[in-house]
Amino acid sequence: MIGPTLLALTIILAVAKFGGSLAIRFGQPAVLGELVAGLVIGNLTLLGWHGLDFIEGDATLGALAQLGVILLLFEVGLESTPRQMLSVGLPALAVACLGVAAPFALGYGVSAWLQPGATWYAHLFIGATLTATSVGITARVLRDMGQADSPEARIILGAAVVDDVLGLVILAAVSGIIAAADHGVPAKVGPVLWIIAKAVGFLIGSMVLGVWLAPRLFKTAARLRGGGVLLGIALAFCFILAWAADAVGLAPIVGAFAAGLILEAAHYKPFTERGEYALEQLIHPVTAFLAPVFFVLMGFSVDLGTFADPHALLLAGALTLAAVVGKQVAGLGAFGPGVRRLPVGIGMIPRGEVGLIFANIGLGLHIAGVPILDTSAFTAIVIVVMLTTMVTPPVLSWSFRRSRPALPEDRAEAIKESVEPE
Amino acid sequence: MIGPTLLALTIILAVAKFGGSLAIRFGQPAVLGELVAGLVIGNLTLLGWHGLDFIEGDATLGALAQLGVILLLFEVGLESTPRQMLSVGLPALAVACLGVAAPFALGYGVSAWLQPGATWYAHLFIGATLTATSVGITARVLRDMGQADSPEARIILGAAVVDDVLGLVILAAVSGIIAAADHGVPAKVGPVLWIIAKAVGFLIGSMVLGVWLAPRLFKTAARLRGGGVLLGIALAFCFILAWAADAVGLAPIVGAFAAGLILEAAHYKPFTERGEYALEQLIHPVTAFLAPVFFVLMGFSVDLGTFADPHALLLAGALTLAAVVGKQVAGLGAFGPGVRRLPVGIGMIPRGEVGLIFANIGLGLHIAGVPILDTSAFTAIVIVVMLTTMVTPPVLSWSFRRSRPALPEDRAEAIKESVEPE
Numbered sequence: 001m002i003g004p005t006l007l008a009l010t011i012i013l014a015v016a017k018f019g020g021s022l023a024i025r026f027g028q029p030a031v032l033g034e035l036v037a038g039l040v041i042g043n044l045t046l047l048g049w050h051g052l053d054f055i056e057g058d059a060t061l062g063a064l065a066q067l068g069v070i071l072l073l074f075e076v077g078l079e080s081t082p083r084q085m086l087s088v089g090l091p092a093l094a095v096a097c098l099g100v101a102a103p104f105a106l107g108y109g110v111s112a113w114l115q116p117g118a119t120w121y122a123h124l125f126i127g128a129t130l131t132a133t134s135v136g137i138t139a140r141v142l143r144d145m146g147q148a149d150s151p152e153a154r155i156i157l158g159a160a161v162v163d164d165v166l167g168l169v170i171l172a173a174v175s176g177i178i179a180a181a182d183h184g185v186p187a188k189v190g191p192v193l194w195i196i197a198k199a200v201g202f203l204i205g206s207m208v209l210g211v212w213l214a215p216r217l218f219k220t221a222a223r224l225r226g227g228g229v230l231l232g233i234a235l236a237f238c239f240i241l242a243w244a245a246d247a248v249g250l251a252p253i254v255g256a257f258a259a260g261l262i263l264e265a266a267h268y269k270p271f272t273e274r275g276e277y278a279l280e281q282l283i284h285p286v287t288a289f290l291a292p293v294f295f296v297l298m299g300f301s302v303d304l305g306t307f308a309d310p311h312a313l314l315l316a317g318a319l320t321l322a323a324v325v326g327k328q329v330a331g332l333g334a335f336g337p338g339v340r341r342l343p344v345g346i347g348m349i350p351r352g353e354v355g356l357i358f359a360n361i362g363l364g365l366h367i368a369g370v371p372i373l374d375t376s377a378f379t380a381i382v383i384v385v386m387l388t389t390m391v392t393p394p395v396l397s398w399s400f401r402r403s404r405p406a407l408p409e410d411r412a413e414a415i416k417e418s419v420e421p422e
Numbered sequence: 423m424i425g426p427t428l429l430a431l432t433i434i435l436a437v438a439k440f441g442g443s444l445a446i447r448f449g450q451p452a453v454l455g456e457l458v459a460g461l462v463i464g465n466l467t468l469l470g471w472h473g474l475d476f477i478e479g480d481a482t483l484g485a486l487a488q489l490g491v492i493l494l495l496f497e498v499g500l501e502s503t504p505r506q507m508l509s510v511g512l513p514a515l516a517v518a519c520l521g522v523a524a525p526f527a528l529g530y531g532v533s534a535w536l537q538p539g540a541t542w543y544a545h546l547f548i549g550a551t552l553t554a555t556s557v558g559i560t561a562r563v564l565r566d567m568g569q570a571d572s573p574e575a576r577i578i579l580g581a582a583v584v585d586d587v588l589g590l591v592i593l594a595a596v597s598g599i600i601a602a603a604d605h606g607v608p609a610k611v612g613p614v615l616w617i618i619a620k621a622v623g624f625l626i627g628s629m630v631l632g633v634w635l636a637p638r639l640f641k642t643a644a645r646l647r648g649g650g651v652l653l654g655i656a657l658a659f660c661f662i663l664a665w666a667a668d669a670v671g672l673a674p675i676v677g678a679f680a681a682g683l684i685l686e687a688a689h690y691k692p693f694t695e696r697g698e699y700a701l702e703q704l705i706h707p708v709t710a711f712l713a714p715v716f717f718v719l720m721g722f723s724v725d726l727g728t729f730a731d732p733h734a735l736l737l738a739g740a741l742t743l744a745a746v747v748g749k750q751v752a753g754l755g756a757f758g759p760g761v762r763r764l765p766v767g768i769g770m771i772p773r774g775e776v777g778l779i780f781a782n783i784g785l786g787l788h789i790a791g792v793p794i795l796d797t798s799a800f801t802a803i804v805i806v807v808m809l810t811t812m813v814t815p816p817v818l819s820w821s822f823r824r825s826r827p828a829l830p831e832d833r834a835e836a837i838k839e840s841v842e843p844e
Contacts, residue, residue: 002485002488002492005485006492006664006674007661007665013655017646017654017658018646020646020648020651021647024648059481060481060485063427064485070424070428221439224443225443226439227706228439228710228711228714229439231707231711232439233435233439235431236431236436239429239431239435243429243432246425247425252428277703281707282707283707285650285705285706285708286708288653288704289650289654
């Protein structure tokens, strides 16, 4: 029966757009509004109204949300190329590594301090969750501010890309350790190295194979006639890599991100030359439809009832502090002529969708039937994501304004395009 | 587990684009190639290979296909407006009515003649299936030929729109009669009239309410900020009407089509004025992704094993003849200065996606546990759809070329735009 799904999609899209708009009016990214909108309609049960309970159990919605986040990571991956990743300078690499190590250590410490009863797997997972940086939110905030040309912005963008990959490798490693523990196998260095090797091997392998294959695939596909060939083949390329990542034990989003990195405008030039739209323009409506389903459902699953638990609130506050301080440590890695470290550190703060994806995966991980994250830990992470997402736009714009005036719009536009090749 | 779905989507998109391209190379519409591609991969079991059997049972794919066809009908509906439907002249109305009555009677007769053992519900359903005309295929063929300005083309397009609505009403009525019979209630005129009243009432009601509501809804939505507002609100509008149609017992596609008819470019002018893409451009990538899932899965469900049954082949041949002759009768309704009846009749032949949707619904209808359509009747209908779709482009272009040269491209383009307002 598709009926309930249609009603649920109507509600989700309506509240997503309303919430997103409200967030933007308050100077926040739209994704924050979608989360809050989902949180609101998901907690109407607290008022005794259960009319929306059918949304939670709908399997089709869950699948659509998963496709949405897969396509979102594909889209984020499209913003960069493997060459750009290799050409990011040493400062970006240093920022990325510090930006992973410091929040991980701080997150682990906070979790161990405030959750003495939890296993070290929980600490590990919470530490891992804090390592993520949201390329999407960071890039969009910089673009909105017309600051995409500053050296700080370039370091942030480069580091965020590296950070995303490092974060995904950590996610794979941590998930693997937990899965090994679930099967009663003690965590050894060997399997962890194997997981890391598999993750890095998959990324490098898919890159090398993909970079070799993609131009040939699209050159062949360009001979196909009819509408939607570019979109169809690009989606197939994304889905097969997402499937392959899943098949070797990684998250499907890792593959989707790799697929996005691999594809470059040059690959589908034959399509754009004959008047078809660019791939980003074709993918974007699909993501604009499906990604909000992910974020609204994510908010939907936050149980505000746990806010009554002062422990969850305390954990959320301490983790947010760890998340912010950890990325300020990352800012110390930024060097170069005239580079200010404060904006770099602040630009790395937002966890955004990647943090939510981590939290969501954490909900699905069990050891001997006991979930890794309990409801209050999950709620705390979602609050961390919301706070770090919310705090960044105003503070980042303040840190830039402090010393340098914003560029005129057309200049910023030209530079934005040089930073993000189409 | 999203893994198998991702692999299935990869395969479906790849074969859809390959099949579509091949069809176009042979001068056929892409939809035919998608059907055949699905048919091919769905019948690899005949060669003893069962590696793709996981596609058939995937619930997520089924839901995506349903969303695909809902969005396709929404997109087709967008091509017309309620005013255009009211302003189609008497000839279009006459063609539409004859184009429904004649194939219905002929289809019923052929079914009763060749399937003496089947119930009269089966004859009824097969007759109903033959009434459909595919607006999408018809319009696309006329556009490809640069003949969208001929009086014949205008009559065809107008009649096809009316025909679509009549067909959907008939589908609702026939489905209702069969559902009543399934509950052991004998078919009476009262309930049938009630179903027709409900269908017409829903269409007129949703039109009147929608035409009143749509400008206000989009004017309010235009105040919302952020990306994807137009797409999100339009999809919500489509889904809520599809849900409402489903809720009053009609097919969801009826509501989606009504939603498309209601929405006009004027409604979302505030969005396009601020530089957003037109709704068609935003919806199209979503449909281009999901609609092929519907057509490939439709082909997938055709069992070529039944071709061994000469009875199914005989039925398919006779029904195709009835389908073609029935629409030639419709052509007789075309009058006006210099109007040639042959191209009108030929232009009405393709059953396309609407016929397939009918067949698909027929598969799901049962009386006392026995499906209305047996496998060979279903296969026969799919073959009819394939043949009528396949025969139209070459014959239609021949019938136009017979007397009048094709217009120069720019002229045809200008006229196309006047026929189909953006």
